Amino acid sequence: MKKRILDSISRPEDIKKLSIEELESLAEEIRAEIISTVQSIGGHLASSLGVVDLTLALYKVFDFSKDKLVWDVGHQAYAHKIITRGIEKFRTLRQFGGLSGFPKMDESPYDHFGVGHSSTSISACLGMAVARDILNQNHKVIAVIGDGSMTAGMAYEALNHAGDLEKDLIVILNDNEMSISKNVGALSSFLSRKLAHKRFVKFKQDLKRWLKQVPKFGEEILNYARKSEESLKNLFTPGILFEIFRFYYIGPIDGHNIKKMVQYFSEIKELNKPVLVHVLTKKGKGYPPAEKDPTLYHGVGKFKPNKQDKDKGPSIPTYSHVFGDVLCKLAEKDKKIIAITAAMPEGTGLVKFREMFPNRFFDVGICEQHAVTFAAGLATQGFKPVVAIYSTFLQRAFDQIIHDVCLQNLHVIFCLDRAGLVGEDGPTHHGSFDLSYLRLIPNMTIMAPKDEVELQNMIYTAINFNGPIAIRYPRGKVMGVDRSDEFKNIEIGEGEIVRQGNDLIIAAIGNMVYPSIDAANIVYDLHNIDCCVLNLRFAKPISQNTINLIGQFDKILVVEENTIFGGVSSYILELLCDHWKIKDKNILRIGIPDRFIEHGKPHELRKMLGLCEEGIVEGILKLIGKE
Numbered sequence: 280m281k282k283r284i285l286d287s288i289s290r291p292e293d294i295k296k297l298s299i300e301e302l303e304s305l306a307e308e309i310r311a312e313i314i315s316t317v318q319s320i321g322g323h324l325a326s327s328l329g330v331v332d333l334t335l336a337l338y339k340v341f342d343f344s345k346d347k348l349v350w351d352v353g354h355q356a357y358a359h360k361i362i363t364r365g366i367e368k369f370r371t372l373r374q375f376g377g378l379s380g381f382p383k384m385d386e387s388p389y390d391h392f393g394v395g396h397s398s399t400s401i402s403a404c405l406g407m408a409v410a411r412d413i414l415n416q417n418h419k420v421i422a423v424i425g426d427g428s429m430t431a432g433m434a435y436e437a438l439n440h441a442g443d444l445e446k447d448l449i450v451i452l453n454d455n456e457m458s459i460s461k462n463v464g465a466l467s468s469f470l471s472r473k474l475a476h477k478r479f480v481k482f483k484q485d486l487k488r489w490l491k492q493v494p495k496f497g498e499e500i501l502n503y504a505r506k507s508e509e510s511l512k513n514l515f516t517p518g519i520l521f522e523i524f525r526f527y528y529i530g531p532i533d534g535h536n537i538k539k540m541v542q543y544f545s546e547i548k549e550l551n552k553p554v555l556v557h558v559l560t561k562k563g564k565g566y567p568p569a570e571k572d573p574t575l576y577h578g579v580g581k582f583k584p585n586k587q588d589k590d591k592g593p594s595i596p597t598y599s600h601v602f603g604d605v606l607c608k609l610a611e612k613d614k615k616i617i618a619i620t621a622a623m624p625e626g627t628g629l630v631k632f633r634e635m636f637p638n639r640f641f642d643v644g645i646c647e648q649h650a651v652t653f654a655a656g657l658a659t660q661g662f663k664p665v666v667a668i669y670s671t672f673l674q675r676a677f678d679q680i681i682h683d684v685c686l687q688n689l690h691v692i693f694c695l696d697r698a699g700l701v702g703e704d705g706p707t708h709h710g711s712f713d714l715s716y717l718r719l720i721p722n723m724t725i726m727a728p729k730d731e732v733e734l735q736n737m738i739y740t741a742i743n744f745n746g747p748i749a750i751r752y753p754r755g756k757v758m759g760v761d762r763s764d765e766f767k768n769i770e771i772g773e774g775e776i777v778r779q780g781n782d783l784i785i786a787a788i789g790n791m792v793y794p795s796i797d798a799a800n801i802v803y804d805l806h807n808i809d810c811c812v813l814n815l816r817f818a819k820p821i822s823q824n825t826i827n828l829i830g831q832f833d834k835i836l837v838v839e840e841n842t843i844f845g846g847v848s849s850y851i852l853e854l855l856c857d858h859w860k861i862k863d864k865n866i867l868r869i870g871i872p873d874r875f876i877e878h879g880k881p882h883e884l885r886k887m888l889g890l891c892e893e894g895i896v897e898g899i900l901k902l903i904g905k906e
Contacts, residue, residue, distance in 0.1 A: 294338040310565040325563035327357035334358040336540035349392045351400035351424035353381035363389040373703035375879030395707020398431035408446040421449045430644035442525030455562040521555045530557025598752040603628030627667035651679035658689040670698040670710025685722045698751035699840035705878030715845030724748040725818040727789030731757035739766035772822035778812035783834035788815040791838040798895035830859040834902045843870035
């Protein structure tokens with residue numbers, strides 16, 4: 280069997296020794312390795328397949344032991360990880376104790392900036408470029424940013440500043456016309472215009488050759504034609520946009536032609552000014568199912584080799600699906616309901632809503648800040664905007680939630696998908712902080728359902744509420760409780776007792792309620808300890824009746840899948856201090872500790888943190904004084 284070129288790569292510098300033909304072969308080997316690994320363990324497939332050739336061209340030309348490279352978002356960096364970590368380490372990708380799925384500074388000296396949220400690369404790289412110049416150093420700084428990330432305002436703030444400073448900075452725009460879902464907006468359409476058709480290029484070449492042959496006036500006409508071409512190009516390509524920011528625009532370039540990219544990058548390397556290189560790539564390149572449906576294959580669980588469809592598994596719906604289904608049912612009767620998402624219609628379960636109510640669905644792109652204030656504007660006119668965003672991404676719009684929604688007490692419904700520990704994507708994607716960062720805002724009401732029936736009723740309650748209100752729910756499948764078409768309103772702030780008991784009380788919220796019930800049953804069977812289990816339902820407000828119920832117990836256990844700093848347990852302690860003497864009470868809190876939690880399967884992470892029935896049993900026994 281012919282030895283793979285990939286097996287001879289022991290360090291990134293080895294890439295420089297390879298010919299263009301060897302790099303092309305290596306690209307295919309890396310794609311095969313990415314596909315094989317992701318098939319086995321899951322991961323971000325389509326985006327990483329699309330930039331393999333680009334990655335190799337960069338490593339051929341630049342020296343990233345000195346030069347700086349930042350991958351925007353970071354889920355496109357699998358080829359980079361293979362080159363810098365090796366095959367064996369790459370195969371531990373996203374596994375507990377293995378490699379992160381995103382660039383991480385403490386994982387490799389070739390990861391120059393930690394990423395996970397979009398549109399940060401240009402800002403970070405500009406900071407590195409300024410630092411380089413202050414220190415009188417001499418190296419290149421390169422940002423690779425996708426066209427999806429270029430829909431976010433932060434990218435343009437950075438471009439504006441970089442152009443003003445006129446720093447030596449290279450921005451590579453990876454244009455595949457996709458973020459996770461199909462890109463939206465006028466800017467995306469603008470970027471997708473191309474003048475790279477073969478017939479157009481051949482016509483230019485033939486015309487130049489003919490003009491050169493014209494005696495006396497040929498060269499003069501050619502120079503005029505070149506100037507005219509630049510003017511024409513600026514009308515029809517994104518060049519004019521980036522030239523406004525004082526970036527020297529180059530492109531579009533075929534992002535799968537390694538030879539051409541190496542030539543361009545070698546020339547660009549000699550420039551000492553802001554340069555934007557527009558590279559066209561195919562998301563999912565080299566794997567036909569991913570090329571055909573890059574959205575489906577953006578982030579996948581493990582799937583069967585040689586199958587052109589992901590392993591669908593059981594048909595139990597997810598919380599996202601239930602949310603989307605319920606919202607559609609309510610929107611059929613209430614024409615004031617409007618759905619808003621930030622480039623995640625599939626991920627948030629809004630595809631069905633988009634199909635049923637196209638005039639009431641808005642995908643604003645990767646623009647969470649705009650999404651929130653856009654919703655606020657709708658609310659001022661009597662509409663009921665539902666903003667569906669992942670918990671970790673809503674953090675980006677914190678100021679808008681405070682000033683544009685809550686300060687004006689507007690009826691905006693926030694539906695926070697992927698709340699709590701999301702798994703293999705790790706700390707950039709865990710929804711660890713939403714109960715804390717939302718709880719501190721005046722006028723905000725926050726709910727968390729224990730199951731799909733409660734989610735259904737909370738959505739109904741939120742739609743009929745009057746003011747800012749949020750519902751946070753976890754990633755993954757629902758509990759399997761039968762749902763009816765009957766919607767019930769939930770009294771604001773009121774919890775519910777889901778298990779009677781007299782020895783101690785467990786106050787749990789969201790997906791920690793059922794593990795708390797299971798733990799209570801275990802300690803009753805094994806130790807005859809009788810626990811009351813309270814489903815809080817609300818992280819804010821917590822009613823006086825509910826806090827009085829908790830205060831009647833001397834032993835109190837609070838369980839939440841949120842940081843324990845500023846979350847539900849903090850709120851309960853504050854309320855008990857205000858209304859009860861707590862010096863004789865024994866209170867224990869189980870939650871996410873004051874650190875960023877690594878990647879791993881959700882059940883592994885919950886077990887590590889005690890956010891499972893075994894951990895809750897330990898907490899109960901500790902409160903009682905039993906080992």
